[in-house]
Amino acid sequence: MSVGRQGPTQTRILTMNRGSTTLKAALYEVQERERRVLSISVDRIDHSGGHITIADTRGSAVFDQQFDGRDANAGLGVIIEWLEAHGHLSRLAAAGHRLVHGGSQYCEPERITPAFLAELEKIVPLDPDHLPGAISAIRIIAQKFPELTQVACFDTAFHRSLPKVARLYALPRRLYDNGIRRYGFHGLSYEYILDELRALDRTAADGRVIIAHLGGGASMVAVQAGKSVDTSMGFTPLEGLVMGTRSGDVDPGALVYLLEQGTMSPSELGVHLNKRSGLLGVSGSTDDMRDLLDRAPKDADAAEAVDVFCYRAKKYVGAYAAVLGGLDTLVFSGGIGEHSPAVRERICAGLEFLGIRLDPSRNQANAGVISSPDGQVCVRVIETNEDVMIARHVLALLGRTRPGAV
DSSP states (O other), X not given: XXXXXXXXXXXXXXXXXXXXXXXXXXXXXXXXXXXXXXXXXXXXXXXXXXXXXEEOTTSOEEEEEXXXXXXXXXXXXHHHHHHHHTXXXXXEEEEXXXXXXXXXXXXXXXXXXXXXXXXXHHTGGGOTTTHHHHHHHHXXXXXXXXXXXXXXXXXXXXXXXXXXXXXXXXXXXXXXXTTOSXXXXXXXXXXXHHHHHHHHOHHHHTSEEEEEEESSSEEEEEEETTEEEEESOOSSTTSSSXXXXXXXXOOHHHHHHHHHTTSSXXXXXXXXXXXXXXXXXXXXXXXXXXXXXXXXXXXHHHHHHHHHHHHHHHHHHHHHHHHHTSOSEEEEEHHHHHHOHHHHHHHHTTOGGGTOOBOHHHHHTTOSBOBOTTOSSEEEEOOOOHHHHXXXXXXXXXXXXSGGGO
């Protein structure tokens, strides 16, 4: 089995995206373009009832199995064993990993070495929910395939272009020097969307663009001349928009108050902000936007959760249009952004003064362009794909800058 040596026949890239309680992976065949061979999903990590699903190119499950999710490493071991047994790793050139946080030192994809992992361990406190799992996955693959090239792709790297004024918190400067600054996230998603926009309309991609990545995690970015100039997430993915279970922007004084009153410990407060707030916290019932929209007519709390989500997003569109000095293109992406016409309509309503006008029928159909012909701003829906972006970064680092060069 020729795993690890980068010969001309090796055309497969394994991508890994480790969340706090999930693992998403994909196997790509790269020839003229990237073609996903398999998609892999591991849910309910850290629970007794973990679940692994492997699907083929048609989306049909070819492997479906429960496992003890309290041992996440066991789940990855099962996946590797199945891939090997079915010959899917015979032409594997490299594995690419999405790392949510790169701290202040990592702003480009990096080839993973023991020295790199030792440095990465030092920034785990910046992202204790994601980095330990990602590091564990890297070590498991390295142990199984010691000659295989592995590449780290950072979600924060896209925002390395943020001007200092957008990085700074108004805190004592020594804290900035110690790394307390705005980093931004969802960078791999934004890179992919910009690549897609560039293929559709190069002039638009080089103009004034706002991208709204709306899903369980939600953020927004202002892009000028292809560069991130401001983004809603900051030191952590908690800042900014309302999300599925994350609070987004909160007055820090309220958090200090809760700590001083002894209402919550720091760890309890962290759990509330990350796991029990956002759409779930406001509605008191669910973080699923589809369910909230269905319940809204008869459930005032569900309706309010949707309202708060859309209101916060609308404010950020206005703010970033000011940052950009105007707006040429607005892109919706992510699970909610791609599939919820009602949410897009609510966010855009009242923004006609910016030149944003939706075409109701195109919006309802989730069309590629949903703006009205008489609107000055082109409003698009673009499906994101972080896995493809990881594969592209891996190929570039291997010196194969074009998929066709493999």
